[in-house]
Amino acid sequence: MKQRRIRTLLGLLLTVMMLIPVIQDSRPALLQRFEYDLYDMRLIRFLKQDQDPRIVIVDVDEKSLAEQGRWPWNRAKLALLLDQLFDRYGIAIAGFDMVFSEADSSVDLLQIKDLLLNSNKFPDLLSVLQQLDPDQRLADAIRDRPVVLGYLFDRSDSELLVGDPGKAVITAAPILDLQPIPEANGVIASVDALQSQQLRSGFFDNPMVDSDGVYRRVPLLQRYQSEYYPSLALAMWLALFEEQQVIPEFESDMTGEHQALVSLSAAGQSIPVDQSGAVLVPYRGSQGSFPYVSATDVITGRVDAALLEGAIVLIGTSAAGLLDLRVTPMSSRYPGVEVHANILSGMLDERIFSEPDYTRGVELVQLIISGLLLSILIPRSSVAFSTLITLGWTACLIGFNLYAWQSLFWVIPLGYSLLLVLLLYLFQQTTGYFFEARNIQQLAGQFGQYIPPEVVLELGRQDEGVQLSGENRDMTILFSDVRGFTQISEQLTPQQLTRLMNVYLTDMTRIIHQQRGTVDKYIGDAVMAFWGAPLSDDKHSLHGLDSALQMLQQLPGLNKRLVEEGLPEIQIGIGVHSGTMSVGNMGSEFRMAYTVMGDAVNLASRLEGLTKYYGCPLLVSGDMHARLPGYLYRQIDRVTVKGRHEAVELFQPMLVTETDGTELTEQVERFNEAVNLYRQRQWQEALVIFKLWLTGFPNDRTAELYIQRIKEYLAVDPGPEWIPVYSHQDK
Known part of the structure; x- marks a missing residue:
């Protein structure tokens, strides 16, 4: 907005500078010659080209x-x-x-x-x-x-x-x-x-x-x-x-x-x-x-x-x-x-062309309208649209001039007006280019390592600048972590560990960038990313969840490459949540970082941590489930987490392939039915289904947890005050 105002003011200043010699009737010789040439062009173009026998x-x-x-x-x-x-x-x-x-x-x-x-x-x-x-x-x-x-x-x-x-x-x-x-x-x-x-x-x-x-x-x-x-x-x-x-x-x-x-x-x-x-x-x-x-x-x-x-x-x-x-x-x-x-x-x-004194007033009006129109519209338009505006206005000036010439026998000066239009167009496009290049350079310095280049370019082209001082936005946050990283790192040399992390983080970051995400930071083996800033994204929830699913889909191929290089396979856990959070430049006088903070960020981090407990590679909140109902979700649990008193629904988005689509959908629906039976205290019916689930998915940690809880409740009735919410306040 500020740059747009600067370009407009500079365009108006250029217009005033062009008005002065016209008002003082002191045009430079070169520009006066240009006016003569335009006069000659009109004169030659509309000659009668016939002999006068009189x-x-x-x-x-x-x-x-x-x-x-x-x-x-x-x-x-x-x-x-x-x-x-x-x-x-x-x-x-x-x-x-x-x-x-x-x-x-x-x-x-x-x-x-x-x-x-x-x-x-x-x-x-x-x-x-x-x-x-x-x-x-x-x-x-x-x-x-x-x-x-x-x-x-x-x-x-x-x-x-x-x-x-x-x-x-x-x-x-x-x-x-x-x-x-x-x-x-x-x-x-x-x-x-x-x-x-x-x-x-x-x-x-x-x-x-x-x-x-x-x-x-x-x-x-x-x-x-x-x-x-x-x-x-x-x-x-x-x-x-x-x-x-x-x-x-x-x-x-x-x-x-x-x-x-x-x-x-x-x-x-x-x-x-x-x-x-x-x-x-x-x-x-x-x-x-x-x-x-x-x-x-x-x-x-x-x-x-x-x-x-x-x-x-x-x-x-x-x-x-x-x-x-x-x-x-x-x-x-x-x-x-x-x-x-x-x-x-x-x-x-009675065909005498004239350039009476009032034509200078007409020329001044042309110059003022040209200056106002182009100085205001070009900074607010794309290059293509501003070019159309300039060409259209030029056509209007020439059209009016030719009409006055042929119909009124007025000779209205045209050279200064055309020159002003050309100068304003070139000036505005040039300043716009430098401003955009400067914006992109600044944004690249601020975000180049965290967001894809095409997003940086889009940020540079948008009218509104990036709010760095901090603001609340509805966004999506993702945390991912390598399982058992400490044990893995102890088995590798520094060079091998560096290679493993470079390969892993490169593939994961590429997926996040492809989904228009911003990599906030790498925390050792962990990745923190968000969607919805610095560039607004109406589909930030969709892009965040798709990134998580694609990261899981990429993992088998990634592990194959690691094994070929003599490195160990890795497994990851991902937590994704959408909600309102604060985003902006945060830090100290010594170092600043563009990052996010708030309860929604903490919850996403807790979700990533709970993937270990439930044995799920991916967990999302109930808010994500409500925003994106078109995916296949497995109900995991209803829990309270540290720092948050309200219960949170946990869901696992399922990776669906063409071969297992229908069968997996039916199985997940049965699992979700068992969870609902569990919450209704129909533990015997739920127990049967959970055990049946384990026949298809042996060693499923979530099903085993439910079976363990049901056996405890069947042995000792928790009483009528029991609610189906599991506490993770100490985790």
């Missing part, structure tokens, strides 16, 4: 570079690309996952040739030069069209200022200022010639890449000069629905003192975000989850019009040399433009 990526790929020339292209070529997308293919909106931070001074030779051939269309040289300005050409293509330009924020101390990020979507929000939203010091945007024509733009940098370098979350907002600017995906979402503003939504904690950002309301939709304004990228699948068309095919008009009509178009690059490949849970070389496409797709489907 979003098309116009890709500056290797083919485009081969046909249209190396990057960067003349912006007149990009203007032609936009003209084709809107005028020929009828797209809904276009977004550039690139920035035009420097003026384009290159000249398109084909454009010059076209202008010279059509010089009559331009009245002066200034008009010709304006047509040759690639930035102006791209600006004209952007004007009055739903085009979103990309830019990036700078967080270095240099505070770069290149271009303008355009209009903020949130200008003043005091509560939002308290949130841990990424803040930029500078901006690298498109040149003024382009930005002035474009009211919408969005950043495509990601300051929230996870510690392992993987793109799992992307901020939808960044703070710059106290205003909030949208990401490329959010800017395109607003442009798609011709909206200008975003409304942040907050939730209060339990105290009501703090408010946390939980979502952004944009174009009539609430987009779940974390306190940093970041969204978990809802990846649809591996690369290619959106239709790709080559930019050169759009420019040359080779694309199927049905693919682009009404589509949301993202213009980006996948060519390796253009450095827009990202590490994502899907791949270590994933096009960055497709990250924005996945966010837009999630918004369209």
Whole structure:
């Protein structure tokens, strides 16, 4: 019980230690990586794995570079690309996952040739030069069209200022200022010639890449000069629905003192975000989850019009040399433009996973329940059952987590909970093993010489410890003794005597151990054993009597071995009694022994002594006879013994073989009838039966004693006060 409480308290202490980093949000890097891996496993397991035709990526790929020339292209070529997308293919909106931070001074030779051939269309040289300005050409293509330009924020101390990020979507929000939203010091945007024509733009940098370098979350907002600017995906979402503003939504904690950002309301939709304004990228699948068309095919008009009509178009690059490949849970070389496409797709489907602030509370509840459940149940269960409990609870945690993922789009942290379950299971099993090994070692030291090893193991596994200080128990006690041992020992050398006792005691002790008995002590040639302690035994009377009978059955074979070794045969007497006795560690400050004491012990010893008087190898008390009525008993006598005033019934359990079973039963019944006649003073009738018994069992000491008593009573009547109880008070 004490060890179980210790294991429970240690398990709860381990749980508290696991709660602290979760409460403080200071998880070790290795465990955080484990959480990332679990997130990636869930994400990959439940991918949609289908293409979203609503979003098309116009890709500056290797083919485009081969046909249209190396990057960067003349912006007149990009203007032609936009003209084709809107005028020929009828797209809904276009977004550039690139920035035009420097003026384009290159000249398109084909454009010059076209202008010279059509010089009559331009009245002066200034008009010709304006047509040759690639930035102006791209600006004209952007004007009055739903085009979103990309830019990036700078967080270095240099505070770069290149271009303008355009209009903020949130200008003043005091509560939002308290949130841990990424803040930029500078901006690298498109040149003024382009930005002035474009009211919408969005950043495509990601300051929230996870510690392992993987793109799992992307901020939808960044703070710059106290205003909030949208990401490329959010800017395109607003442009798609011709909206200008975003409304942040907050939730209060339990105290009501703090408010946390939980979502952004944009174009009539609430987009779940974390306190940093970041969204978990809802990846649809591996690369290619959106239709790709080559930019050169759009420019040359080779694309199927049905693919682009009404589509949301993202213009980006996948060519390796253009450095827009990202590490994502899907791949270590994933096009960055497709990250924005996945966010837009999630918004369209209202399929945005979230890990709001209250999920930490859910995780804490998981940890607390796991700690309480396993710390309390495992120490009280077997290894097999505790394993089932652990596996069952793990399945519940995973099942709830997957339900929340698929049905509620909640991302509930799972790594710490699984780690705690594993640690608690291993810790409890390990401590349980050491406690059990320690118990068994202690018990083996205390009982190893007296009880069989399997009983020691069972003692070590039981929940309740062994009561060593002493207690009263209903038990069975056995005493056995070698007849005429003194005379035998005088005839043998010390070596022969040692050999004889070793052979005898080994065989007798083995029988006692087989019947789950405890050898209390060897007293010279005598053996004292008991049943019912230290391990409780509901069948202690049966095991004690069976041990005595088997000891007698073993004796002929034992004597045969002794004779073969030149040693004398031996005979034994056994007394067995069941009753209440005191058991525990008893002794002095110098030596203690686990033993039994009490009236029942004394009576068993007296029974063993009376076997000599009655000439019976085995005597049991009336209590044993009443507890085990299924054996064949011969009534021996009703006596009083030294130290006990109440009369005791004596019985001899008979060894019954298959050959003499029926005949012996009839003979014993006749003998018992004679004893009853004797007690009823019908001595003549009893005398006849006792004499008849002697014809079958000559030299039977008990029958001879009864015949002697009857003759005395017939010669001198004992009087009416006579009772059939024989006194052995002086023995």
